[in-house]
Amino acid sequence: MSEKQDNQLSRREFLSGSTAAAGLAVAPGVFLTLTAQAKPAGQPVSSENRWGMLIDSNKCANGCTSCVSACEQENGWGSANPTENKSSPEQKAQWIRKVTLRDKETGHVQSLPLMCQHCEHPPCVDVCPTGASFKRADGIVLVDKHICIGCRYCMMACPYKARSFIHEDLQDQLPHAPRGKGTVESCTLCVHRVDRDSDKAVPACAEACNSEGHRAMVFGDLKDPDSEISRELKNYGGEQIRADLGLNTGIRYRGI
Amino acid sequence: MTRLYRFARNLPAGILMLVTLALPLVVQGGGVPMPDVPKAKRHYSADSECVAPVDEMRKNHMEYILHQRDETMHRGIRTPQFALEECINCHVPENTEVRAGNPEHFCSSCHTYAAVKVDCFQCHADRPVKQTNFHPLTSGRMPHHGSDISNNQESLSEETLLVLTNQGGKEE
Ligand code: SF4
Ligand code: SF4
Numbered sequence: 371m372s373e374k375q376d377n378q379l380s381r382r383e384f385l386s387g388s389t390a391a392a393g394l395a396v397a398p399g400v401f402l403t404l405t406a407q408a409k410p411a412g413q414p415v416s417s418e419n420r421w422g423m424l425i426d427s428n429k430c431a432n433g434c435t436s437c438v439s440a441c442e443q444e445n446g447w448g449s450a451n452p453t454e455n456k457s458s459p460e461q462k463a464q465w466i467r468k469v470t471l472r473d474k475e476t477g478h479v480q481s482l483p484l485m486c487q488h489c490e491h492p493p494c495v496d497v498c499p500t501g502a503s504f505k506r507a508d509g510i511v512l513v514d515k516h517i518c519i520g521c522r523y524c525m526m527a528c529p530y531k532a533r534s535f536i537h538e539d540l541q542d543q544l545p546h547a548p549r550g551k552g553t554v555e556s557c558t559l560c561v562h563r564v565d566r567d568s569d570k571a572v573p574a575c576a577e578a579c580n581s582e583g584h585r586a587m588v589f590g591d592l593k594d595p596d597s598e599i600s601r602e603l604k605n606y607g608g609e610q611i612r613a614d615l616g617l618n619t620g621i622r623y624r625g626i
Numbered sequence: 627m628t629r630l631y632r633f634a635r636n637l638p639a640g641i642l643m644l645v646t647l648a649l650p651l652v653v654q655g656g657g658v659p660m661p662d663v664p665k666a667k668r669h670y671s672a673d674s675e676c677v678a679p680v681d682e683m684r685k686n687h688m689e690y691i692l693h694q695r696d697e698t699m700h701r702g703i704r705t706p707q708f709a710l711e712e713c714i715n716c717h718v719p720e721n722t723e724v725r726a727g728n729p730e731h732f733c734s735s736c737h738t739y740a741a742v743k744v745d746c747f748q749c750h751a752d753r754p755v756k757q758t759n760f761h762p763l764t765s766g767r768m769p770h771h772g773s774d775i776s777n778n779q780e781s782l783s784e785e786t787l788l789v790l791t792n793q794g795g796k797e798e
Contacts, residue, residue, distance in 0.1 A: 409702075411703070411704055411705050411706075412703060412705050413703070414697075414702060414703055415701060415702035416702035424797070425742055471629070504700065505627075506700065506701075506702060507701075508702070514699050514700070515749055516695060516699070540747070540748075541725070541747070542751070542752065542755075543749060543751050544751060544755055545711040545714070545750070545751045546711070546753050548750045548751070550748040550749030553749070564702075564706065565702045565703075565704045569788075616786060620716035
C-alpha cells in the first residue's frame, strides 16, 4: 500500500479522509463526478461484478472493534438494537466479530475481523432446503428472510460461523436491514450501500476502519482489474481462510 | 334450523362487539362502519395521490409490494416507487408512538378492520427511520491513535470534516 503514489489517491482514501492533505485540496463537488458510472437504481445486479474485500491482518489493530460497532450501527444489531435482550450472548446476532490469534511458538498476537466470506461456492446455499440462502449475481450471499424457515442448516454448513439465528421478537429494525425472529442472518456486505451506489460504496466496517486510520480493509470489485482490491491482490496477493475447502471466498486476508 | 336460529339471535351482539372492538371506525353515509385510515403525508405526483391509482392500491398493494420485494432482494433493484420503506415514510408519521398492530397505524387501520394479519413488521420497520451513513462513533475519530482528529487542526480542517460527515446522508 505504501508504494502507491500520492496522486493516485483512491476514492476510498479520499472518502475516509485518511490522507488528510489531499482531502483538503478537493472541493465537495468532486463527490458528484465520482458517481458517473454507478448502476442505475432500476437495473439488476450483474455477474460482471464480484464484490469482495481484502483484509490486512497486519494493519488490523489489536483490541480495536470499530468495524464491529460500525456494522452494529449500520445494520441495527447488537448494541444498536436493544430489543434483542432476552437472548444469551451466545445466541445473539453477530454479523462480524474480531478474532484474535496467538502463535504459541513465538507469542505473536494478531487480530482480524471475520464475517461471511461471500463464498463463490457457498455451502450455506447448497444445504438450504427452501432457497432462502442464495448468492446474488454479483457474488453477495444473502438470506431471503421471506422464505427462510429458520431450520439453521446453513449455520451448521458454514465453515466460518458467519450466521446467526434470531431467537426473539425484535422491534425498531432499520428500513434497509429488516431482521426478525425465526430467521437466519449474516453479513450482507452492506448490500444496500452497494445497490445505492456501487461506484462509491464502502461497507460500514471498512469505512470505520479507514476513519480510524488503520485502513486494514479494502472493498471493491474483484472482476474489475483496475479496482484497488484487484491491483492489491495482483501485486501482493491475499489468502483465503480455509482455502482447502475450495469455496473461493470473496473476502481475502493478508498476514494470516 | 336451531343452529341458524342461534346464529340469528347472536348476530346483533356480534355486530355490537365488532363495532366496539374496532373503535377508530367511522360510520359513513350508508351506516356502514369504515376504517379511519390516516392521511398520507403527500401526493406521489401532481396527477396521482399514491404510487398507483388509489383504488388499485387498496385492492392490490400486496401484489406490488411482493413483486418489489423479490426484485429488491434478489436483483438489487431499489427503486422507491413500490418500496415498503416509502409506503411507511409517507403513511406513518415520524416519531410516532403508534406501532403496527395498533389500529391507528396506517396499515393496521385497515388490516384490523378486514381481519387480515400481516407479518411484514416482524422484520420491517413500522415507522419512518432517519437514516445516515455517517457513524458518529467512528467518523473522524482515531481513539486508538490517542487523538480525536476533530480537535486536531493539523490533521483535518473543519471544512474537510464537514465534507466527510455530510456527504454520506441519504438522498431523497
Ligand atoms: S461464509 Fe458461510 S454464510 Fe457466508 S457464503 Fe460462505 S458458507 Fe455462506
Ligand atoms: S435457516 Fe433459512 S437460510 Fe438457513 S438453511 Fe434454513 S431456510 Fe435456508
